[in-house]
Amino acid sequence: MTIVLAQQLSKSFPKEKKPALHALDFSIKSGKITGLVGPDGAGKTTLIRMLAGLLTPTSGTLEILGTQMPCTQSSLLQQIGYMPQKFGLYEDLSVDENLRLYAALQDVEAPKERIQELLDFTALSAFRTRKTGALSGGMKQKLGLACALIKKPKLLLLDEPGVGVDPISRINLWEMIQALLKEDVAVLWGTSYLDEADKCDSVILLNEGVCLYQGSPQKMKEPLLGEVYLVTNISTDKRKLLTHLLHAEEVMDAVLVGASIRVNLQEGASFPLAYLSTFDSEASAAVCSPTFEDAFVRLLGVKTAPESLLANQMSPKEERAGHLIEAKNLTKKFGNFTATDHIDFEIGRGEIFGFLGPNGAGKSTTFKMLCGLLVPSFGTALVMGENLYTAGAKVRSNIGYMAQKFSLYGTLNIKNNLEFFAGLYGLSGENRTQKIDDIIETFDFKAHLETRAELLPLGIKQRLALACALMHEPSVLFLDEPTSGVDPITRKEFWTHINGIVKKGVSVMVTTHFMDEAEYCDRIMLIYHGKAIATGTPDELKEQVSRDATMEEAFIYLIESYDKRANS
Numbered sequence: 066m067t068i069v070l071a072q073q074l075s076k077s078f079p080k081e082k083k084p085a086l087h088a089l090d091f092s093i094k095s096g097k098i099t100g101l102v103g104p105d106g107a108g109k110t111t112l113i114r115m116l117a118g119l120l121t122p123t124s125g126t127l128e129i130l131g132t133q134m135p136c137t138q139s140s141l142l143q144q145i146g147y148m149p150q151k152f153g154l155y156e157d158l159s160v161d162e163n164l165r166l167y168a169a170l171q172d173v174e175a176p177k178e179r180i181q182e183l184l185d186f187t188a189l190s191a192f193r194t195r196k197t198g199a200l201s202g203g204m205k206q207k208l209g210l211a212c213a214l215i216k217k218p219k220l221l222l223l224d225e226p227g228v229g230v231d232p233i234s235r236i237n238l239w240e241m242i243q244a245l246l247k248e249d250v251a252v253l254w255g256t257s258y259l260d261e262a263d264k265c266d267s268v269i270l271l272n273e274g275v276c277l278y279q280g281s282p283q284k285m286k287e288p289l290l291g292e293v294y295l296v297t298n299i300s301t302d303k304r305k306l307l308t309h310l311l312h313a314e315e316v317m318d319a320v321l322v323g324a325s326i327r328v329n330l331q332e333g334a335s336f337p338l339a340y341l342s343t344f345d346s347e348a349s350a351a352v353c354s355p356t357f358e359d360a361f362v363r364l365l366g367v368k369t370a371p372e373s374l375l376a377n378q379m380s381p382k383e384e385r386a387g388h389l390i391e392a393k394n395l396t397k398k399f400g401n402f403t404a405t406d407h408i409d410f411e412i413g414r415g416e417i418f419g420f421l422g423p424n425g426a427g428k429s430t431t432f433k434m435l436c437g438l439l440v441p442s443f444g445t446a447l448v449m450g451e452n453l454y455t456a457g458a459k460v461r462s463n464i465g466y467m468a469q470k471f472s473l474y475g476t477l478n479i480k481n482n483l484e485f486f487a488g489l490y491g492l493s494g495e496n497r498t499q500k501i502d503d504i505i506e507t508f509d510f511k512a513h514l515e516t517r518a519e520l521l522p523l524g525i526k527q528r529l530a531l532a533c534a535l536m537h538e539p540s541v542l543f544l545d546e547p548t549s550g551v552d553p554i555t556r557k558e559f560w561t562h563i564n565g566i567v568k569k570g571v572s573v574m575v576t577t578h579f580m581d582e583a584e585y586c587d588r589i590m591l592i593y594h595g596k597a598i599a600t601g602t603p604d605e606l607k608e609q610v611s612r613d614a615t616m617e618e619a620f621i622y623l624i625e626s627y628d629k630r631a632n633s
Contacts, residue, residue: 068220068251069093069116073125076111076274085111086274088125093253095219096246100265100282101255102361104552105524107271109255110150113224116253117147130219143171146218150225150550152209156198160189160208163197167212183211186241202424203234210241221245224255228550231423231578232617233624235261257552258579260617263357270364277364282357289329289355289363294336296326300347304564309344311371313337318362318369318557321564321585323603329359331368358581361553369557374507375531376565379538387450388413389541389572390435394444397430404430406595407444417563417573419586419603421620427595428576432545435574436466448541462490465539467530467547475519479510479529482518483536490537504532524555531562542566544575548582560585580616591623598627 074089086108093099101109114120115127118135127134132141147153154163164183168176184190187207192200197208206226213221221242227235235258242252254265262268263282270278270285278285299306307326310319315334320327328350330336336350362369388411395408405427412418422428433439435446437453446453451460466472473482483504487497505511508528518526527547534542544563548556560582567573575586583589584603591599591606599606607614610622 066095066249067092068095068130069253070128071125074115074122074127075124076108076115076120077123084123084274086115086271089276091269091276091279093220093251094266095249095251097266098242098246098252098254098264100262100268101253101271102257102259102262102268103271104365104554105522106273107552108274109271110224112271113147113222113253113255116220117145117222118142139172143216144219146213146216146221148209148213148221148223148226150228152205152226153212154197154205154209157196159194159196160184160200161193163208163212164215167215171216173215179215183214186214186244187211201234202230203237206230206234206238207241210238214245217248219250221250221252222255223253225257225550226254227256227258227261227578229424229546229578232580232620233423235578236621239264257550259357259361259553260580262361270361272365282360285360285364286355286357288332289359291352292330292332292334293353293355293359294328294330294350295322295353296328296341296348296350297324298347298349299324299326299345301345302568304568306345306348307564308371308568310337310341311369313340315340316368318359320358320557320581323584323607327353327356327359329355329362332363358553362557365554367554370561373562373565375504375535375562376569378503378507379535379566379569379571382414382540382570384570385414385449388447389449390418390574391447392431392435392444393447395431395434395446396442396444397427397434397439398442403595405434405441405592408590408592408595408597410590410597410600412572412574414572415567415570416588417567417575417586419583419589420574420576420592421583421589422576422592423624426592428592429545430595431592432466432543432574432576436464436543437461438466462537463540465534465537465542467534467542467544473518473526473530473533476517478515478517479505479521480514482529482533486533486536492537500536504536508532523551527551527555527559531559535566540571542571542573544573544577546576546578548577548579556582580620583616583620591620593624593627599623 070092071089075084076086077084103109115122121135130144164180168180173179184193189207226238256262267280268282269276307319307321310316310328315330315337316328317331318329341348341350390412392408392410395405397405408431420428434441440454448460449463483501487501492500513525548559563573588602589606590597603616606619607616610619
């Protein structure tokens with residue numbers, strides 16, 4: 066059954082040169098999941114808000130459950146469940162109070178029974194009295210879903226439900242949504258996780274307000290068969306080879322996959338084997354199955370930049386003996402709760418070290434101790450051989466830190482933020498002026514210089530945060546979920562910069578919930594309940610599951626194996 070039917074649907078906003086959405090034709094069926102994907106500014110959130118009845122179309126027609134939109138009848142709107150970004154929850158209310166509020170707003174019959182049903186469905190019964198602000202990301206996600214389902218909707222709209230949530234929580238959400246399909250609910254799933262889009266029954270791909278594709282993910286990948294390759298047996302520096310391949314005219318995109326490189330060719334191109342051999346005569350290339358990401362990049366027609374202008378402006382870091390980052394017996398307790406429990410690792414010059422784990426595992430706590438923002442209960446954190454808690458400002462000046470929320474001053478514009486961080490890091494005179502000018506040029510900030518940071522699109526905000534963290538050219542960079550909620554194309558640009566600075570000798574420690582980004586790391590530590598439960602290269606961790614396992618499968622397997630051992 067068709068729940069949503071759009072014909073030539075368009076939406077324009079005053080003072081905007083281009084329409085947010087232009088002449089869209091699509092349908093959404095009951096009992097199916099329709100994925101909604103596209104880069105920042107594509108129009109995804111605008112479309113979801115129109116479907117929720119929050120925005121009026123400028124032109125075209127939009128029918129939901131046979132009713133022409135816009136419609137203010139509560140009988141229709143209560144059949145639409147909407148879970149916005151950040152879940153739409155009241156953090157100072159408990160789980161139970163949030164559900165009771167939503168039940169009252171939607172005039173739910175027998176609210177106590179419905180709330181208990183949803184608490185059981187989302188496995189939140191044990192936490193019903195807990196304040197929402199104290200919940201983990203995965204629990205907030207479940208509560209947001211429960212609130213959206215309070216009236217048993219026939220259309221469920223999910224706007225980036227997996228942002229900032231670990232893979233296990235995202236899989237739990239997917240399983241709950243699958244259960245809803247048996248009740249013939251139609252689901253629109255807006256996502257920046259392309260592995261989620263690949264599992265949908267159909268997808269809508271938007272770019273600059275225009276629909277580039279609607280259909281099954283499988284058909285979207287079919288044109289790429291025979292045009293995606295995996296380069297293996299690499300005997301040279303894998304990041305330098307990655308850059309080399311991206312310079313080839315035949316190559317649209319290339320990404321690291323552990324010790325290998327997946328190469329997405331331009332349409333109709335042949336693999337540049339001779340070009341590969343000029344850099345690494347031992348490397349080999351073979352056709353592999355295209356991913357949804359490969360098809361996404363191909364349809365958008367955006368060739369990945371091979372070089373980072375930001376990294377090219379940095380001076381190479383001098384060679385030095387020993388490790389740049391060391392954690393020794395690092396432990397942090399809050400009362401009787403142990404957030405980080407005897408963590409040990411070291412990171413060498415020019416290495417990317419991934420720090421993975423579920424929400425609440427202790428990742429951010431460890432980061433704050435390593436940056437000197439939090440004093441450990443015991444154990445030490447060394448940066449460039451110096452103890453952070455006794456060393457002076459000189460050691461701290463070698464650290465760059467990009468926090469989850471980007472650590473920008475929202476009421477300051479781009480220029481003011483750059484000037485503030487330049488002063489904070491001790492840049493002065495011509496060096497300060499030149500550095501700010503270079504950053505503005507590198508990231509093409511000129512059109513946004515007077516825009517307050519809080520009003521910037523997410524992709525530009527991320528670029529600004531990275532620029533501020535690297536302005537003083539640190540030797541060590543900490544990245545705490547730096548790409549959460551950012552679209553795939555912007556993430557590629559971000560990692561081009563990171564790979565570039567690593568080739569200059571900068572050491573990087575990163576947390577992420579994107580398992581494809583974990584593949585870019587040289588080594589990974591998996592942390593759970595504050596303990597390190599596995600360490601190794603991406604390929605070593607995957608091989609603990611099977612030869613062809615994905616990083617997500619390895620993540621889940623290692624967590625579940627630990628739970629089994631702990632409970633046996």
